[in-house]
Amino acid sequence: MRRSSVAAAMFLAAASLAAAPKLPDRLTAQEARGKQIYLHGESPGGKPITALMGDGGVEVPATIVPCASCHGSDARGRDEAGVRPSNLRWDVLTRPYKAPGERNHPPYTPAAIKRAVTMGLDPAGHKLQTAMPRYRMSLTQIDDLIAYLQKLPQDSDPGLTDDAVRIGVVIPEGEHAADAKKLVEAYIRLLNRAGGIFGRTIEVRFAASPLQTFIDTEHPFAIAASSLIGNEEEYESVIDRNQVPSMATIATLEPKGHYSFHVLAGIREQAVALAQYAARRGAQHPSIVFEDKPPWRDIAAEVKIQPSASPDALIVLGPESLQRATLRTAAMSDHPPLVLIPGSIAISLDDLPATLDHRAAIAVPLLPSDASPAAIAELHALGDDSLSPSITGPFISLQLLVEAMRRAGRDLGREKLIDTLEGFYNVESGLTPKITFGPNRHTGTGGGHVLVWSGKKKTLVEDDDGR
Numbered sequence: 001m002r003r004s005s006v007a008a009a010m011f012l013a014a015a016s017l018a019a020a021p022k023l024p025d026r027l028t029a030q031e032a033r034g035k036q037i038y039l040h041g042e043s044p045g046g047k048p049i050t051a052l053m054g055d056g057g058v059e060v061p062a063t064i065v066p067c068a069s070c071h072g073s074d075a076r077g078r079d080e081a082g083v084r085p086s087n088l089r090w091d092v093l094t095r096p097y098k099a100p101g102e103r104n105h106p107p108y109t110p111a112a113i114k115r116a117v118t119m120g121l122d123p124a125g126h127k128l129q130t131a132m133p134r135y136r137m138s139l140t141q142i143d144d145l146i147a148y149l150q151k152l153p154q155d156s157d158p159g160l161t162d163d164a165v166r167i168g169v170v171i172p173e174g175e176h177a178a179d180a181k182k183l184v185e186a187y188i189r190l191l192n193r194a195g196g197i198f199g200r201t202i203e204v205r206f207a208a209s210p211l212q213t214f215i216d217t218e219h220p221f222a223i224a225a226s227s228l229i230g231n232e233e234e235y236e237s238v239i240d241r242n243q244v245p246s247m248a249t250i251a252t253l254e255p256k257g258h259y260s261f262h263v264l265a266g267i268r269e270q271a272v273a274l275a276q277y278a279a280r281r282g283a284q285h286p287s288i289v290f291e292d293k294p295p296w297r298d299i300a301a302e303v304k305i306q307p308s309a310s311p312d313a314l315i316v317l318g319p320e321s322l323q324r325a326t327l328r329t330a331a332m333s334d335h336p337p338l339v340l341i342p343g344s345i346a347i348s349l350d351d352l353p354a355t356l357d358h359r360a361a362i363a364v365p366l367l368p369s370d371a372s373p374a375a376i377a378e379l380h381a382l383g384d385d386s387l388s389p390s391i392t393g394p395f396i397s398l399q400l401l402v403e404a405m406r407r408a409g410r411d412l413g414r415e416k417l418i419d420t421l422e423g424f425y426n427v428e429s430g431l432t433p434k435i436t437f438g439p440n441r442h443t444g445t446g447g448g449h450v451l452v453w454s455g456k457k458k459t460l461v462e463d464d465d466g467r
């Protein structure tokens with residue numbers, strides 16, 4: 001069994017420079033100023049904007065109540081405790097509003113939007129609810145804002161047009177990068193030949209580092225990545241800041257933000273799987289050995305095991321030195337405890353002392369045996385005969401994004417994609433265990449398989465007894 005830390009090393013580092021990308025349509029200077037107002041309630045160089053709140057017209061800086069805080073950065077409007085900020089997408093605003101029993105009005109024009117924003121009146125002259133503030137801003141500022149509202153439907157869902165959707169693919173440098181890329185290209189070619197997704201062609205752009213520059217120039221609708229190991233925190237912060245939905249196959253830490261999804265279990269889920277394994281092996285006093293700093297401290301706290309003075313199972317959360325020291329101490333004991341290490345951080349366990357026969361184990365989120373025959377056949381058809389995650393990783397992530405786009409339907413958007421992913425329940429992915437996400441669960445699989453060290457075979461073997 002190859003060590004997964006070796007696999008991790010193969011994933012390391014960000015993708016290399018691809019061909020210089022061409023610039024897609026960007027916001028004009030006016031639209032960009034309007035965007036600032038819409039999202040943040042201010043415009044660089046412009047005078048401060050004031051919002052008048054409620055019936056009394058209490059004045060507050062618009063920075064506290066920017067449009068996006070109620071209508072959403074995608075302008076679709078969100079339900080807030082009883083009031084419903086309208087959908088401000090241009091196609092919606094500019095069609096006549098007719099609903100039985102409600103205030104009907106003709107379509108919004110730019111002049112009518114000005115009236116709504118500054119005086120709180122709709123195009124029919126009805127007073128809007130006071131939950132919608134009135135704003136005091138300059139004529140230039142309101143023009144900027146309206147210019148942006150017209151552009152917003154494309155801007156909030158970059159990389160998405162009526163006939164194409166652009167997906168960024170992040171493949172770390174390494175010996176398998178070329179094969180990983182080839183697999184992605186073969187898959188997309190086949191998909192597009194079959195008509196794409198709801199009439200949209202999938203355009204793949206391979207990411208060059210830095211990721212921020214890639215996002216600024218290519219405007220991907222979503223990103224499929226293989227492993228984040230090595231630059232995980234930076235990657236996640238860029239994803240969050242840019243609000244790009246991202247699916248990564250392998251990562252060690254929990255995905256933090258709203259936009260980030262991981263396919264396979266990270267360290268925490270692996271540790272939980274190991275705790276369950278310890279219980280199956282009859283351990284009565286499991287304990288955690290961890291390095292008392294982030295991220296180990298936080299992961300240890302989440303695994304929720306009470307420390308024990310004479311432990312019979314030790315879950316190790318920490319660097320190689322800690323793993324080695326724990327294994328060494330265990331090996332010298334008359335009754336060695338189980339030493340359990342999450343696979344994504346584990347050192348090589350190939351030559352341990354015989355006393356640790358069936359006493360050292362790791363949890364791995366993925367084994368070749370997880371792949372279904374149909375999925376392996378599909379890989380072959382696409383010209384790939386390896387199950388190594390460093391090759392299949394980006395393909396797995398991309399397949400899940402494609403599945404989510406299929407389920408989301410023609411009316412696609414970033415938020416819709418995320419909602420759809422959060423509805424994934426036991427979805428067959430073919431190459432991995434079944435995938436389940438939820439609003440509070442952005443990691444697709446559980447802790448996976450436990451491999452135990454066999455003194456006889458001098459390597460890790462799947463532990464069926466422990467199941």
Ligand code: HEC
Binds near residue numbers: 117129
């Ligand atoms: C504090 C929450 C809040 C903020 C901030 C806010 N709105 Fe509203 N907005 C609402 C609500 C609620 C409505 C629905 C009012 C109604 O139905 O009478 C609304 C309605 C509107 C309408 C009328 C749409 C229609 O269907 O008739 C427009 C246009 C509008 N907002 C634009 C803006 C703009 C532009 C900004 C920023 C300058 C903004 N709003 C900021 C809550 C807000």
